[in-house]
Amino acid sequence: MDWTAFSVSLQLAAWTCLLILPVAVVVARVLAWREFRGKSVVEALILLPLVLPPTVLGFYLLVGFGSETGVGKFVAGLTGQTLVFSFLGILLASLVVNLPFAVQPMQRAFEGIPANVREAAWVSGLSSWETFRRIELPLAWPGIVSSMALVFAHSLGEFGVILMIGGNIPGETQTLSIAIYDRVQAFRNDEASIMAAALLVFSFVAIVIVNIMARRRLLR
């Protein structure tokens, strides 16, 4: 087991979950309840990483992250660091890649809250924030947990985009899935098999959590 790669993966997954959570809640809530021009375009953009080949996504992120252009230039000016081949870079890439996994279950969860339940909260005198905290959040909670489980498992296992952006730098950008690829290339299958098994278990547990939460939502 490559503990350095394991630690990179874990950090990547944890940071991705932490940072994507507030963004996804806001986006999911807006998509669930608001009607606006270009809504289907926005929805399509969020879903795009699901269908796009990781190399295509990785290529565009690489271009965008380069120190000559937009985001890359901004971050370089801010931190003196390039986004390409850095942990920060793969974290940003991971956020983009995981957006559909984060938004979709939450959007379904918010859509499942009847409009008049929120209205009942308002006419009961609850402010928008109180309504969110006391009514919406608890009711959407299974969906939010599902989202986070999916994002966590998926960012642990993400391969293509990470490789394009981050390369294969141990301790910086070499995640478990890249480490597995690395070992297999070097014919060290026994090391790869342990890591593969670890990812398998993680992914399985994530799916179980998602299913349990989905059932809990149905039962209510």
Added chain:
Amino acid sequence: MTRIRDEETLAAREQGSDGLHVHISQRQPIALDANLTCAPGELLALVGPSGAGKTSVLRAIAGLLHPSFGTIRSGGVTWFSSEDRINLTPQQRSVGFMFQDYALFPHLSAHDNVALAIDKSLPRQARDERTRQLLAMVNLEDLDVRKPAALSGGQRQRVALARALARDPDVLLLDEPFSAVDQMTRDRLKRELVALHGKLNIPIVLVTHDLDEALVLSDRLAVLYAGTLLGQGTPDDMRLRPPSRMVARLMGQTNVFSGEVVETASDARAGRLRFGDVDLNVSATRGWSRGANVSWMVASEHIVLHRRDRVEATAGENPVAGRVTDFARLGDQAALRVKLDAMPDAILNFKLPHRSIARNGIEVGTHVTVSLLADGIHLMAPDA
């Protein structure tokens, strides 16, 4: 000093600072045109067919719908004014709103559903105490830990009512409060509402499509059709003396006909109405002059069956003859349809105690004479 204050109160009342005053209109997205008032302690029923805009009016009062034009005032406070660009949020309006399907918070116990709506500035203990009082008032004190899914329909309705009252609202709004429960529960809940209505000194607006419910429960009744308020008044006024033919129909009156005023007394307190080839005595011509074409109606309760052996009728009665085309038994009553000789197109609908049907040997095809009581004949504008 006291006198001055009394006069001020009186003036304020005349300006309508008391109770609920709603005057709203819009064309889009749904047409609305309603002008209604509800005094403190008064129960106003909004009736009309489905899609008439009843719920929309209620939502506008609560601040859940933003009409294009108009004003909404409660207890002298302007909640909404399109002219002054005032539009208080639902939170700022002191309303208790009971939704048709109750819209309880599914993840919270009955206790928490109610407690959440109580003023947050109160200390926790006072909030708990108030919650217990409210649940006791609706007889749910023993079920306070249950979530909505574990409550029956009637119990959910009570939680919703307790929650609507938890804010000590200035206005109570009830949207079809009895539609989601069975008949037996409904009757009990109605009695409870009547008792509650006696205790609450706030305007209560009840939306219902059930006319009988509105007639039994309300102090006043407002009739909506296609988003437009067609009239409001006491249940008897709206039922027996509706302002228009349309309202008469919406109030369930089936004996609505056309006629011509042929005679009016100078004080408008008596007159004669030509209907087919008979003249009917009426007690009030309500400003219609001779020669006017009018619509008129007579309610079932103002139709009297003549005994066969009795021929003479007094001036207050208007005997008309016809043939029974069918009758249906409804419990201890029977609903009769009589085709009039004077006007073959006109069918008279009325109810009689079943025993008088039996006593008079009435069956389909029997020729009968009935009196249309002059006091009960009500004249309205002709069909538009």
